[in-house]
Amino acid sequence: MKQNLNKQWDFRAITLCIIIAILVWLFNALNQTYTTHITYPVIFKTNQSEVVALIPPPTTLKLEVTGKGWNVLNKNLGIGVEPITIDLLNVLKTKKFDSKRILHYLTANIKDLKINHIIPDTLVLHYDRVVGKKVNICLSPSQIPFRDGYRLTSKIEINPKQVLFKGAATVLATFPDTLFLRLEDAEIENNYEQTVSISYPARTPAVYPETTKVKVNFQTSFFVQRNLLVPISLVNFPSDSSVTIAEKSIILHYWFKKEHENRIFADTIRAIVNFKNRNLLDSTIVPVAAYLPKKIENISFTPSKIKLIYAKNTKNRDNRRNRSR
Secondary structure (H helix, E strand, C coil), rough: CCCCCCCCCCHHHHHHHHHHHHHHHHHHHHHHHEEEEEEEEEEECCCCCCEEECCCCEEEEEEEEEEEHHHHHHHHHHCCCCCCEEEEECCCCCCEHHHHHHHHHHHHHCCCCEEEEEEEEEEEEEEEEEEEEEEEEEECCCHEECCCCEEEEECCEECEEEEEEEEEEEHHCCCCEEECCCCCCCCCCEEEEEECCCCCCCCCCCCCCCCCEEEEEECCCEEEEEEEEEEEEEECCCCCCCCECCCEEEEEEEEEEEHHHCCCCCHCCEEEEEHHHCEEEEEEEECCEEEECCEEEEEEEECCCCEEEEEEHHHHHHHHHHHCC
C-alpha cells in the first residue's frame, strides 16, 4: 500500500484557535477607554392643553461619551437603558430648548459613562395652538352616479351640514372651507338614504373631525325624453314682410317624469320668435317656448337659432344702418 505523504489539516483545531484569538482581542479592546457617540432615548412632553407639535421633537439624542468599551457596548445594545422624560414648559412662547438643561438627568441615568457633549446643543421647538374650524359638507348633483334615465327630483339633505375639525391653527388655516362627498354607490335609481363617509385631505400634523360620517338623503325619478314638432309664432316682425324666416315649425326636445306621461298635453306648445330679440351680428333669433305644460323640463330646440331672411332692399338698408353705428 502506497503511503499517503500529505499531511491532514485539523480544521476544528484551527477554528478553535481563531475563536480564542478573537475573544482575547475583543476582551482586551473592551477593557480600554474610548470616546465615541451613542444615541439615548428621550421623551419630550408638555402639560399644556390645546397645543400640538407641528414637527415632533426628537425621540433620541446623540451623546459624546467617554468610558470603558464594555459600558459603551451595553448602551449601544440598549442594555440598562431607560429613556428619560423631559417636561417642556410654555412651548408656544419658547422656540428653543438648551440641551444642557437635561445634562443632569442624563448623568443620573448614565453613571458608568462620562457625558462630554449633547448633540444638538439646541433643540428648535415647533408647537402651535389647537383650534376648531367648521367645514361645510356638500354633495354636487353632477357627482351622483345615477342609472341612465334617472335624475334628482328633490333637495339634497345632509345631516350635519357642517362638521367641526380640530387641529393646529396654521394647518387649519389652509384647510378647505367646503368638503364634497363622494358616493360609493353605482347606478342609483331609488330614493337615497345612506350614511356617507367624509373624505378630507391629509395634513401634517393631522386634523380630526368631530364625526367622520354624515347622513345623506334625496329623491329620484325616471325621466323620459320626447321630441315634438311645434309651430313657430312670429312676434314684432315688420308688417311689410320685409323680414321673415324659412321655418314654419321647429323640433322641441323635452323631458318628463315617467309617471306623468299620461298627464302631459303638449299640443298647446308654441315656439316664439321675437324680432326684438334678434342678434344684429349674425341676424339670428333664439326661439323661446311658450304655453308649456308644468310637468316638462330641460327644454331645447333644433335648430337652436332661427336665421332671418331679409328682402334685398331692406337688408341693404339695415347694413348701412349698422355701418353708420
